[in-house]
Amino acid sequence: MNTTFEDLLRQFRELGKTRKSERDKGASFEVFCVKLLRAWDRFNNFERVDLWSDWGFKESDCGIDIVAKTNSGKYIAVQCKCYDEETKLDLNRISTFIASANRSFDTDKDKVSFAELILIDTAKDLTDTAQNALSNQEKPTIRIDYIQIAEANIDWGRFEREQEISFSPKKQLRQHQIEAIEAITKQFKIADRTKLVMACGTGKTLASIRLFDKMLKKGEAAVFFAPSIALVAQTLKESFEQSELKFRGFVVCSDAKVGSNDNEDIKAYELPIAPTTNPIRLKEFIRTDLDKNERVIIFSTYQSIDVVIEAQRLLNKDFSLIVCDEAHRTAGFKITPKDEAQAKLESVFQKVHSNDNIKANKRLYMSATPKIFSDNAKSKAKKDVEVELYSMDDESIFGSTAYQLDFAKALALGLLTEYKVLITIINQDEVVAVTNQLSKAKKEGYVNLHINGKEVPIDVELIGKVIATYKSIMKNDVYTIDSQGNKEQLSEDTTKIMRRAIAFNNSIKASQTRQSVFKPAIDLYNDLVKNETQSIDVDHIDGTMNQTIKNQKLAWLKDKDQQIRILSNARCLTEGVDVPALDAVVFFDARDSMVDIVQAVGRVMRKAEGKDYGYIILPIMLENKKEAEYDKILDSDKFKLVWKVLKAIRSHDSSLVSEVEFVKKIKLNVVTDIITSERSQTHNSTDGIEADMLDQKADPNKPKEYTQEDLFTAIYLEDLAKSMYAIIPNKLGDREYWKSFAKNVAKIVPALENRIKELLKSEASIQKEFAKFLQALRTNINASIKEQDATAMLVQHIITRPIFEAIFPDGEFKIKNAVSKSMEKVYEKLQKCALSDETTSLSSLYKSIGENAEYAKSDKEKQEIIKNLYDNFFNSAFKKESEKLGIVYTPIEVVDFIIHSVNHALKKYFGKELKDKNVNILDGFTGTGTFIVRLIQSGLLNGNLEYKYKNELHANEITLLAYYIANLNIAAAYHHQLGQANSESYLMPPKLLLTDTFQLSETKDTFIEYEYFKENKEGIQAQRDTDIDIIIGNPPYSAGQNSANDNNKNIEYPLLFRRIKKTYAQVGKAVNQKSLYDTY
Structure with a gap:
């Protein structure tokens, strides 16, 4: 968060405390909000913004602090409240505002009714009843929280000096973005559709914004499509901030209750501007702006395309340009959908291609991953199933590629960072003692492990993955083993430990469980092995949370202190969420969606100051069996996660097909601390594989004897690594x-x-x-x-x-x-x-x-x-x-x-x-x-x-x-x-x-x-x-x-057959001699 805005917010809050006057605090904040709404590009359709008292209403404000009027004559009711940092906004605090905004008021000139509602507040969170009230409004409603204001592109230094709001200079295009835009416009001279393929994190969204600047003329309309409302919201926000030309923006949702589903990443009231759901109203809004020679851009999900299609039919005007983001999603689901609902959804994604559905002069398809392979596990039962999940190969649909910046080129240009996949193996024997003692501490009340009043179950799988993740992040007592038997400590690749990570889970419950168990399990583990404890904090985030809470948790993760922080998440932080620079992503579970995995791994490849590598951590716990069956281990559910993630990475990084590259980037690691019941008492630091390695370093020619019971030895792991590397090419x-x-x-x-x-x-x-x-x-x-x-x-x-x-x-x-x-x-x-x-x-x-x-x-x-x-x-x-x-x-x-x-x-x-x-x-x-x-x-x-x-x-x-x-x-x-x-x-x-x-x-x-x-x-x-x-x-x-x-x-050979007859057939004892004459 920008510290200057924090200072400003602190001043507002202190104003109320020192003068004991909430009215003065509120008045100062209201004046600030008027200036904000007047200057903010996202509200560039407001022709007038003033305090309630300046409009000449015959009644007092009744909860409405500010009124805005749009250039189309609509009135917007605004409430703005500066609350203390711990305040949770409840329905009582906004009920008067909502009621007033839904009635009419008289002025000296006419009667005013409000078309939309805006709530601006600095509360920490909303109660459920307040959220429901905002979500269920018939009139379009948005909420602007303090984080949105703090992260706006405002020049806070100037505001502090002059008390006027202005915005910081816009971003300058980098050379590859300039080349991309030039290539696209050149391709559009000879074709109506084309592709832009740019690696994740290299700025294709900014390139598309400036493409709109270049191609969209006054009096024309264009559309931007994306697969999620969160991505639509993020792109709209960035477009207002970074577009060099004024435009009128509209957000389209097919359902006014968008975001009511638990799986949604964002709710309608959390959008930057109020969404439009009615095609007739959308047509009227667009027509009004086009008649005023405005540039119009509609931002919509693919799922809402029918609203756009109907509005265009009523408008009777072709769009100048359609930009499709994450365009691989429009390629069509190649694996037969499981049900009619899935089939219907996929068909909606493909409607964007045809002028019979939506008329456009030009179409641009953008993706970092134009081809995503399906998960093998889903297709084993079907012989003829397609192996592509999505593919943008068909040039009749997507056009040829105007510009391509793949991972390797982006890496060479310094736009992305190199990555490593850490497949960290932990022996079940190493976590049994921790599991037992943590379970005992829970039962005896020393550790409180409850979620929503229910006790958290603890098992070795849970604890094993937690410890393996912790050790990988710390790079402590973790050894890397390659197919040649070479070993090195993980810490040797760079001395820096990982300080910022996101962990992906396949359910909210799994994420909450790991978050609650992580710290007590690690504290107990460090105590057992007598390791120095490194402070580590884990928080939980999921798609059911409102945007304010999610923003707070992302801000917590983004904090630049030296604390190690892991944000454990479910159902969010994939498409359309602006996460901070990460050192690592952790996959605890094999997520169902290959698209989500592709998005998740792309997060860690982004460049950041001082970052040498991005790490993808895959923790795996194995039993210490007496017979090592490598094929079964690598084909088991334990490694299913590994193969899915590698296939997802392949979608980003073409070089992974090279053995040299995948051996360099994919590492099999082993946690070296052995924690058995005996170990927890003796604290012998040279048990197991660590001792093996010490022996070999002392005398590399000395043969090492292994007992049949101890399979977690250097030799065992060498063989496992060799088997793993051998089959990686088959898994990509x-x-x-x-x-x-x-x-x-x-x-x-x-x-x-x-x-x-x-x-x-x-x-x-x-x-x-x-x-x-x-x-x-x-x-x-x-x-x-x-x-x-x-x-x-x-x-x-x-x-x-x-x-x-x-x-x-x-x-x-x-x-x-x-x-x-x-x-x-x-x-x-x-x-x-x-x-x-x-x-x-x-x-x-x-x-x-x-x-x-x-x-x-x-x-x-x-x-x-x-x-x-x-x-x-x-x-x-x-x-x-x-x-x-x-x-x-x-x-x-x-x-x-x-x-x-x-x-x-x-x-x-x-x-x-x-x-x-x-x-x-x-x-x-x-x-x-x-x-x-x-x-x-x-x-x-x-x-x-x-x-x-x-x-x-x-x-x-x-x-x-x-x-x-x-x-x-x-x-x-x-x-x-x-x-x-x-x-x-x-x-x-x-x-x-x-x-x-x-x-x-x-x-x-x-x-x-x-x-x-x-x-x-x-x-x-x-x-x-x-x-x-x-x-x-x-x-x-x-x-x-x-x-x-x-x-x-088969062909006959007379001379050969005669020789066979005189030799083999003559002396042979076989009854059926016909096969003697089979040649090819």
């Missing part, structure tokens, strides 16, 4: 997102195939080129390749080329691969008919892959992207081919065993090794190149790798997709092993061929010069001329077609 949503596009391919493939077929009929030149291409394929692979197979390969290339270009933007894929170069030749000749337009619906997939690739810092990470694309997209998108060719991949452990066994046998029986020259190695069915990749990574070729790679590492693959991926995998492994990752030296595997290994021995065709696949054909001939020494691999299988109708029949 990207892989599920990629998989969701497979169904799009099912529609794209036949469309592309039909277009190519039609071109082959109608375009002679294309038909001629395609014939060459088909013949080259038959020569390189086998004669069974049909026209439809060649067409399918072209379709696969068209669909996948943007993917590989995104992963390898320097052209390694398109320029340096023999087969891809030939495919590109055909593609370019077909592209004159714009076949790639069919893949428009995959543009978001390509963009997502590109973002992932951008943050892939190593070849290993690029390989991981490729692998997951194959697992999550290709196999589903091209399912028929996968089935036909038996794409089943060998486990890495089996691959490694085979490779090392071959090298051992070669060395033992032939006196050679795989790395030796003149040892030619072939994987005839390489798939995505796993055997060759693992051979390179094994180190068995080290010392001669470059020669082997260029000359003696042979691999064949028959499917185009697998061939492409094998190229990239093998090349990435090779360059990573050599430490060469730059594009200039990038060499695709020269001995990897697109061919049918079985077919190589069937025919000895002469070399024919073809325009297509020339390099590949030369490689085939070279392989035929090479003596192959070692064959490693795992031939694929598909056991023929599943039915006579699936057109997936």
Whole structure:
């Protein structure tokens, strides 16, 4: 709170005490309020504001202290009362005012009736009856409390000097905001709708306010939509303060009783100006202002859009601009709503898009998180459920992105702060003693733990999360463990402890419980371990509280003293609440709403003076079981919270897809104090994991023996961390997102195939080129390749080329691969008919892959992207081919065993090794190149790798997709092993061929010069001329077609089958020998 206003308020209050005259105090405050209403921008429609006595009323004030008249002729009744700081305003104090404001009064000139009521007071709080009275007024009513005045943009220094109210200079736009506005206005010259994507806390609201300044002309109207009345109120307040041009503002609510629901963050009387609920009155107000050539902005929730739609219909005038904030909410709920009410609500959010509903010349969609992934837990039961909760990908609805400032760029510009996720594990054994003793103290009356007269239940889960949170905030006796077993004290990342935090709970009761238990539990804990007690205060806030109380609690949290303060909240502090700079947010529970989680994590990333990191604390208590089942632990309800929060963070921070980044930002921590019954008596400070760490620091080579009972050891937590980091990429949503596009391919493939077929009929030149291409394929692979197979390969290339270009933007894929170069030749000749337009619906997939690739810092990470694309997209998108060719991949452990066994046998029986020259190695069915990749990574070729790679590492693959991926995998492994990752030296595997290994021995065709696949054909001939020494691999299988109708029949190889008949079939004892002839 501004201290100058505190001084002013103190003067008003002292005035009454020293003169013993409440009348003098009240009169002084009334004069101040007149000046305030005359100057405040939010009341710029007031043409006259005066004391009751100055209006010439024939009666005394009757509780009405000030009267204002609007430029449309309406009269506003105002009561202003300066109360002591502890006063609770009850109905008796305002009942006369309310009654008087609802009747008429005579003046010398006419009869006056009041259209609206304003209550200005300095009371600490309202009684329930007073709140209900204000909420239930038929006439629009607002209350202005002392915090609203204190936080107004008033130049209090000037007021102190001159006793006149003026406002401080408006904010200056930062460079990125200037660029954003310029980009939007430029985009609006060629399009009617566009997107502004800016990271949370980088000032997109101010940018939108100045956009209204720039685009909204006199005599025009615009609309600002937001998903909550709290966000509408905050934006309206900031617009009045920061707009450089005068405008008339209206708040629209569809229900006069807005805020009566317990889930509402704000009540109607707490809005900056009185809301309008009637479309007819709204139309009249707007018409009056437009006729006066005013600029008009309507501020509305999406839920109230029908009032705006009807008012516009009556007005018969298009809006110049609609700005949609948190616009991802308008994308449509992709998961099937649970009930009709939810479905109806979501449809209301989408009404804003269509000119059939609400007519506008331009639409701007703003969001920090244009894509939010759904919670896996909700979709497990539904096979075909969408994995996106909200997505703004559809440019036909949202337009293209005019300006984007993502988290990484905002961080680089110094607009946001870096963050860390602290997953703090506490052993159940460590909190049992505290739980028992606190429960005992409660029963014996030493600690009063009651909420609304009911006793608070205490259990180990509650106490465990409280202690884990406290230790994380204090950074005391908490160790971080990574997947490599590295350990450091949490306090080593910065010496500063966290002093301001908000804790999120899934219910009001849970928040109240944790608030009441927090301090006594920590005091008892510190006493048991003989720690020095650090003062810590916890308060509770929830959505049922009135705005005055919420503002007071936020002011308490904002106080700059050195006290540690945690505000435990439920049902508020997400959208539209201006929270102070935070050091941390704590999630005690897995909130139901992904949107709320996304909003909450965005709070902690905001910049503040002296702030190094924002922390997201996730406390988890685990039992000390005898057998550590990491998969079960990570898949349990305990970690459900972790995965939801990480997915929410991913919505903000695209770089989280990089292993380097998520290992840096996501930390598994363990609380090191062991509190058992024995410990509470002995206070031995080196029990458990802390002792483990001390031992290892003393002698890192000394083996440590662990008992089976003590699983909370360094080794246990290393393994848990390793397992956790291994599955994080699966939990961020990207892989599920990629998989969701497979169904799009099912529609794209036949469309592309039909277009190519039609071109082959109608375009002679294309038909001629395609014939060459088909013949080259038959020569390189086998004669069974049909026209439809060649067409399918072209379709696969068209669909996948943007993917590989995104992963390898320097052209390694398109320029340096023999087969891809030939495919590109055909593609370019077909592209004159714009076949790639069919893949428009995959543009978001390509963009997502590109973002992932951008943050892939190593070849290993690029390989991981490729692998997951194959697992999550290709196999589903091209399912028929996968089935036909038996794409089943060998486990890495089996691959490694085979490779090392071959090298051992070669060395033992032939006196050679795989790395030796003149040892030619072939994987005839390489798939995505796993055997060759693992051979390179094994180190068995080290010392001669470059020669082997260029000359003696042979691999064949028959499917185009697998061939492409094998190229990239093998090349990435090779360059990573050599430490060469730059594009200039990038060499695709020269001995990897697109061919049918079985077919190589069937025919000895002469070399024919073809325009297509020339390099590949030369490689085939070279392989035929090479003596192959070692064959490693795992031939694929598909056991023929599943039915006579699936057109997936395996290829026959006469020479191969004759050899099988003379060998395996002849000496084999199997009764059913048919499977011997299964090839692919």
